[in-house]
Amino acid sequence: MGCAVYAAVQILILVILYFVSFAGAGSSGKTLLIYGLDDCSDSRFPYVSMRNSLSAAGFDFEMVDYASSVGQTGDTFIIPSGYDPQNVVVMACGQNAFDVMNDIYSSDASVAGFVLVSPSYPGNAATEGMGPSYPICEVAIFDLESTSVTVDSMGDARLLFERLSGVDTIYGTPVSRGFSSIGYISSDTSRYLSLSKIKIGRLFAHPSFQTELSAWLKLKYNTGDDIKTPYMRIAIWDGLVSFATLSGLAALLMFIFFVPVLTFTGEGERSRAGLVPLALSLALTAATIILAFAYPAAVKYLSLFSPPLIIAVMAAMRLPLLLTNKVMYKKRNEKINNTATMLALEAAFFLILCFHFTDIGESHALTAGAFALAFVVFAADCLSVAGLGLADKKSRFGGLGAISYFGNPLCFAETLFPAAAALICGILFSRTEITYAGVCGLLTAAVPYAAALPVKRSSDYFVLTGLLHAFCAGVLILIFF
Numbered sequence: 001m002g003c004a005v006y007a008a009v010q011i012l013i014l015v016i017l018y019f020v021s022f023a024g025a026g027s028s029g030k031t032l033l034i035y036g037l038d039d040c041s042d043s044r045f046p047y048v049s050m051r052n053s054l055s056a057a058g059f060d061f062e063m064v065d066y067a068s069s070v071g072q073t074g075d076t077f078i079i080p081s082g083y084d085p086q087n088v089v090v091m092a093c094g095q096n097a098f099d100v101m102n103d104i105y106s107s108d109a110s111v112a113g114f115v116l117v118s119p120s121y122p123g124n125a126a127t128e129g130m131g132p133s134y135p136i137c138e139v140a141i142f143d144l145e146s147t148s149v150t151v152d153s154m155g156d157a158r159l160l161f162e163r164l165s166g167v168d169t170i171y172g173t174p175v176s177r178g179f180s181s182i183g184y185i186s187s188d189t190s191r192y193l194s195l196s197k198i199k200i201g202r203l204f205a206h207p208s209f210q211t212e213l214s215a216w217l218k219l220k221y222n223t224g225d226d227i228k229t230p231y232m233r234i235a236i237w238d239g240l241v242s243f244a245t246l247s248g249l250a251a252l253l254m255f256i257f258f259v260p261v262l263t264f265t266g267e268g269e270r271s272r273a274g275l276v277p278l279a280l281s282l283a284l285t286a287a288t289i290i291l292a293f294a295y296p297a298a299v300k301y302l303s304l305f306s307p308p309l310i311i312a313v314m315a316a317m318r319l320p321l322l323l324t325n326k327v328m329y330k331k332r333n334e335k336i337n338n339t340a341t342m343l344a345l346e347a348a349f350f351l352i353l354c355f356h357f358t359d360i361g362e363s364h365a366l367t368a369g370a371f372a373l374a375f376v377v378f379a380a381d382c383l384s385v386a387g388l389g390l391a392d393k394k395s396r397f398g399g400l401g402a403i404s405y406f407g408n409p410l411c412f413a414e415t416l417f418p419a420a421a422a423l424i425c426g427i428l429f430s431r432t433e434i435t436y437a438g439v440c441g442l443l444t445a446a447v448p449y450a451a452a453l454p455v456k457r458s459s460d461y462f463v464l465t466g467l468l469h470a471f472c473a474g475v476l477i478l479i480f481f
Contacts, residue, residue: 007345008345011352014241014245014353015352017241018352021237030059030217032061032089032090032217033064035090035100036092047359049210053234056234057222085108085110085111086111088112090114091116092114092115095119096120097119098116098127101135112138113137115213117142121156131164131165131166132190138192140191143155154170155195157193165186180208181196182194182195218230245353252349255342256458277313278414281418285420288303289425292425292429296431299437300440303419303442304437304440304444304480304481307441308384311405312380315391321391322390339464342454346454358479373478374475381469406456415445415449416442416446419444422435422441426438440476444473444476447472
């Protein structure tokens with residue numbers, strides 16, 4: 001029971017850290033408007049850690065979608081109505097970063113400053129007239145460090161920084177920040193370039209990027225506190241989140257390990273009813289591969305909804321076994337305490353991790369359509385998984401062997417085939433959206449199974465098993481849809 005208490009404490013710490021991320025947001029009166037991430041429902045953006053980092057600098061942040069970032073003519077970027085440009089720092093990302101900066105500054109030079117992330121260099125003609133004194137406001141540029149740095153092969157971020165600052169980044173001496181990044185600063189400190197040495201994952205999610213961004217914003221726009229404050233807050237917050245996540249997971253796994261597992265006897269032939277879900281899984285896998293070439297946008301939906309569909313078909317094929325009185329099983333005399341504790345800890349741990357590492361806590365992610373689909377998946381999945389749990393117990397008592405989702409590893413593997421096909425196609429053909437769809441599908445299939453399996457193995461409360469599996473599946477649909 002000590003492991004359960006420790007896991008509960010770590011979950012509570014994660015809940016507290018989630019709310020701590022809001023502390024200090026907007027205390028400087030300034031807002032960071034983020035352009036270039038048109039899909040604001042992109043769950044890969046680190047909303048919570050970014051909020052904590054910007055709050056350390058006294059900033060709030062808002063995502064600006066394409067519809068509200070362009071003017072009435074539809075060809076220039078603007079600051080949406082309701083914001084005072086003097087209290088706005090614009091962060092523009094990707095290939096349109098320069099255009100965002102140029103359009104906004106041309107229309108309103110009172111904007112507080114710009115942060116350009118992985119910008120494209122538009123050419124010498126487009127940057128004519130720009131330099132250390134234009135734009136007159138502060139400009140910071142962040143990107144990954146180039147593998148080849150010569151006069152003839154410079155990265156776009158270096159070219160743009162040199163144009164805006166007059167600093168030579170080839171023969172100049174950078175400021176080294178250990179293993180994380182190198183930086184260049186103009187003589188009047190109004191221009192800053194940071195090149196990350198860490199090239200794993202997305203730049204936004206790097207603690208070094210978030211720390212440098214927060215420190216730069218605090219130094220330039222928020223006076224009164226020590227510049228070390230963002231570094232300390234971000235380091236402590238990230239450290240506690242990592243420790244609470246890993247130690248909480250370890251404690252939860254230890255608790256699950258020590259819960260007694262119910263054992264059964266009886267082996268037999270595998271029912272032919274198991275061939276129908278396998279055929280469906282292979283058909284969906286083939287459809288995924290075809291759609292990866294013909295209509296890539298549909299791969300995401302096929303990857304997400306294939307696992308619950310296959311599970312529902314598995315349950316439908318077991319209806320004769322579920323409804324018959326010829327095969328019975330004897331329910332074990334067990335206390336619900338361990339099962340209820342395990343379910344509550346797993347559900348709470350899963351949910352708080354979703355809040356920390358996805359966009360489920362953001363208002364734009366909660367749409368009526370996503371809620372409706374998540375509820376449908378939850379209801380169908382709960383009934384299907386509860387039924388499969390009962391079918392597995394009855395089949396084992398009746399000497400039919402392991403014939404269901406929880407009883408045979410192949411049945412679980414069948415739910416992974418379509419998403420695995422999407423992942424492989426995305427990697428082979430360098431299609432990021434297909435790769436991401438495959439990852440989402442694999443998580444939708446694997447996470448609910450991994451969460452529900454310990455409950456099923458240690459208890460005859462099939463409804464609880466179904467509730468936990470369906471809860472995880474529904475939340476993941478809500479996040480990824």
